[in-house]
Amino acid sequence: MTIYLLLLVPLLAAALTAFTPRTHKTHIELGAVGAALAEVLLALALAGGVLGGGVVHASDLFETDALGAFVALFVSVVGLAAALHSVGHLREEVRKGIIGFSRVRQYFILFHLFFFAMFSAVTTASPVLMWAAVEATTLASAFLITFYNKPSALEAGWKFLIVNSVGLLIGFFGTLLFLSAAAAAGASGPFVTWATLQSLAGTLDPALIKVAFIFVLVGFGTKVGLVPMHTWLPDAHSKAPIPISALLSGVLLNIALIGILRFRVIADANIDPLFSQHLLIGFGIVSLVVAAFIILVQKNYKRLLAYSSIEHMGIITIGFALGGGAAVAALFHMLYHALLKPVLFFSAGNFFLKYSSTKIANVRGALSTVPFSAIAFLAAVLAVTGAPPSGVFFTELAIFSAGISAYPYVVLVALAALFIVFAGFMKHTSAMVFGNAPADIPKGEANRWTLVSVALLFLIFAVTSLYIPEALDTLIGNAAGLISQNI
Amino acid sequence: MIFGIQILALCAGLVFLLSLVMNLVRKNTTLISLYLVQSLTVAVALVMLSSTEQSPSLLYAALLTLGVKGIMAPTFLFRLIRKYTAHFSAASYLSTPLSLIVLAAITAFAYSVAPALTGSGAAAVPLLFAAIFSASFLMVNRRGALSAVIGVLALENGIVLLSTILGAAHTFALEFTIGFDIAVWIAIASAFLTMLYREFGMTDTDMRMMSHLTEE
Numbered sequence: 001m002t003i004y005l006l007l008l009v010p011l012l013a014a015a016l017t018a019f020t021p022r023t024h025k026t027h028i029e030l031g032a033v034g035a036a037l038a039e040v041l042l043a044l045a046l047a048g049g050v051l052g053g054g055v056v057h058a059s060d061l062f063e064t065d066a067l068g069a070f071v072a073l074f075v076s077v078v079g080l081a082a083a084l085h086s087v088g089h090l091r092e093e094v095r096k097g098i099i100g101f102s103r104v105r106q107y108f109i110l111f112h113l114f115f116f117a118m119f120s121a122v123t124t125a126s127p128v129l130m131w132a133a134v135e136a137t138t139l140a141s142a143f144l145i146t147f148y149n150k151p152s153a154l155e156a157g158w159k160f161l162i163v164n165s166v167g168l169l170i171g172f173f174g175t176l177l178f179l180s181a182a183a184a185a186g187a188s189g190p191f192v193t194w195a196t197l198q199s200l201a202g203t204l205d206p207a208l209i210k211v212a213f214i215f216v217l218v219g220f221g222t223k224v225g226l227v228p229m230h231t232w233l234p235d236a237h238s239k240a241p242i243p244i245s246a247l248l249s250g251v252l253l254n255i256a257l258i259g260i261l262r263f264r265v266i267a268d269a270n271i272d273p274l275f276s277q278h279l280l281i282g283f284g285i286v287s288l289v290v291a292a293f294i295i296l297v298q299k300n301y302k303r304l305l306a307y308s309s310i311e312h313m314g315i316i317t318i319g320f321a322l323g324g325g326a327a328v329a330a331l332f333h334m335l336y337h338a339l340l341k342p343v344l345f346f347s348a349g350n351f352f353l354k355y356s357s358t359k360i361a362n363v364r365g366a367l368s369t370v371p372f373s374a375i376a377f378l379a380a381v382l383a384v385t386g387a388p389p390s391g392v393f394f395t396e397l398a399i400f401s402a403g404i405s406a407y408p409y410v411v412l413v414a415l416a417a418l419f420i421v422f423a424g425f426m427k428h429t430s431a432m433v434f435g436n437a438p439a440d441i442p443k444g445e446a447n448r449w450t451l452v453s454v455a456l457l458f459l460i461f462a463v464t465s466l467y468i469p470e471a472l473d474t475l476i477g478n479a480a481g482l483i484s485q486n487i
Numbered sequence: 488m489i490f491g492i493q494i495l496a497l498c499a500g501l502v503f504l505l506s507l508v509m510n511l512v513r514k515n516t517t518l519i520s521l522y523l524v525q526s527l528t529v530a531v532a533l534v535m536l537s538s539t540e541q542s543p544s545l546l547y548a549a550l551l552t553l554g555v556k557g558i559m560a561p562t563f564l565f566r567l568i569r570k571y572t573a574h575f576s577a578a579s580y581l582s583t584p585l586s587l588i589v590l591a592a593i594t595a596f597a598y599s600v601a602p603a604l605t606g607s608g609a610a611a612v613p614l615l616f617a618a619i620f621s622a623s624f625l626m627v628n629r630r631g632a633l634s635a636v637i638g639v640l641a642l643e644n645g646i647v648l649l650s651t652i653l654g655a656a657h658t659f660a661l662e663f664t665i666g667f668d669i670a671v672w673i674a675i676a677s678a679f680l681t682m683l684y685r686e687f688g689m690t691d692t693d694m695r696m697m698s699h700l701t702e703e
């Protein structure tokens with residue numbers, strides 16, 4: 001029941017938004033925040049159910065384990081912050097005459113559908129439905145990326161649609177190859193579930209599974225933003241409205257990564273786990289290194305944050321590749337990144353509302369014009385680049401400590417890349433935050449909504465960096481157990 | 488049974504051939520027509536499988552394929568062509584002879600890797616691998632956005648038929664999911680093509696388009 005409610009709430013919210021008349025714009029905003037709040041409560045209930053019984057079963061098609069519940073939980077929390085920020089951000093854009101009521105309504109309809117697709121992806125028991133849901137996230141978010149109807153946004157949306165569709169078709173082929181192997185091993189029924197695939201894992205054709213996993217990794221890896229399939233990501237993340245950039249970066253990438261991890265469990269039970277480990281480490285380290293160098297020379301702060309997401313997906317992928325304690329750390333890293341990246345995007349969005357530019361060179365003296373956002377941005381930059389006592393520092397330490405004995409050169413390269421990332425971020429951030437602001441920039445934050453979202457997520461991040469509630473620790477431990485059981 | 492396998496191999500051969508020809512034609516209407524024929528071929532293959540496996544669900548899947556890929560997609564795309572007739576580019580980066588050389592290499596590569604990759608000795612498998620690679624080549628070699636859309640759809644045709652022959656995608660529920668997804672994708676891609684045309688007055692992906700995504 002909880003799963004169905006979690007899926008129903010965004011759908012219902014989208015339908016209600018579609019029929020809201022022009023005179024009731026506030027209802028759309030309150031509906032978005034209310035739906036997001038309900039989703040947080042339902043995700044909490046789902047996590048509670050999983051902690052109590054291992055798996056929350058709704059039907060043959062929908063059930064949630066610890067991994068699904070964990071992802072649903074942070075998706076919903078970031079969703080609440082994004083809903084709050086969207087209200088403030090769009091109000092400001094309406095005030096400036098950039099958009100009108102119909103665009104606001106369109107935005108929130110797609111916003112809710114985007115969440116419906118994401119929740120479907122993490123709560124389904126079927127690999128095919130998961131693929132369809134991940135594809136649905138592409139379709140829902142493509143129009144959000146082109147929201148401003150600017151030529152560059154349109155191009156970014158088109159690139160996002162085509163590159164991700166091709167990537168996901170490759171992932172779909174991999175999915176079907178897994179199902180083909182399962183069919184040959186005796187699986188039947190309209191939808192083969194993850195559980196069925198796992199139960200048959202030992203009897204599947206190993207040659208086919210190897211090929212299938214490569215296709216899944218490349219296909220879903222495109223959506224994760226792993227280099228070299230990342231080309232859509234900086235464009236899409238930099239052209240979308242700020243709250244959507246935060247969602248794309250903070251939560252969407254993780255959903256596709258979960259798909260890879262679920263297939264990996266099956267592959268590892270069938271073939272030598274080193275096969276998937278080497279592939280994941282390879283993609284992870286390349287993503288980390290490429291992103292590090294581009295961060296250093298970046299000129300646009302939204303693209304800077306987009307490349308930072310590629311970097312963190314690389315780190316998380318390496319963590320999952322190593323398994324065991326590193327997988328636990330990777331899940332914590334996923335959580336911290338999901339909380340921090342929206343803080344960075346939201347603060348950057350407040351810079352944009354003030355400076356009307358996404359060029360790093362055009363943002364100077366933010367500390368004097370938007371002090372709250374500037375401090376939040378600086379603190380989040382320090383945290384996301386792994387400065388202690390940020391949780392990111394500990395997760396990176398745990399991941400690379402776990403890998404130092406087996407892959408010393410990889411760890412050395414990764415540490416060098418992290419140093420470059422830190423240097424790059426410090427260079428850009430100090431230029432934006434400190435110094436003298438241009439005389440024509442008025443002082444003061446845009447509105448309270450855009451501050452609440454930043455404060456909410458940063459507070460959760462700070463608390464979970466220093467104190468991890470036992471229930472969350474257990475949930476993440478159980479989730480890590482599910483994805484690294486064969487390593 | 489043997490007759491069914493031969494028909495399947497024939498369908499796979501036709502899908503491959505159509506993918507090759509798609510790379511060589513220069514008219515968008517022909518390109519859509521070729522996609523239409525390719526989709527009908529996939530539907531016929533599903534009907535054949537349904538009869539050999541005595542599976543009514545595959546028959547429904549064939550009907551769905553016919554509806555979505557044989558009727559809906561071509562209708563959407565033909566309507567776009569009629570609306571913006573002279574403005575959709577079908578130009579390619581490589582000349583026809585060079586394209587042919589690349590396609591020959593792609594086919595040879597498909598034949599060399601397909602048996603090892605899938606462990607299947609079926610004649611249709613390398614043909615469909617070659618069809619998939621050719622559809623991918625269509626996407627990267629053409630300048631027009633419409634060709635990219637057809638490339639994605641042709642790629643999907645190849646993947647579905649290959650998976651079906653390899654033993655997956657044998658249920659209506661699965662085919663329904665795929666069909667629904669493709670239907671939504673086509674609607675969105677068509678909307679994007681319209682937006683691209685309205686914004687740029689053309690849909691070339693290398694000229695005026697894709698020139699705004701440089702560093703600001």
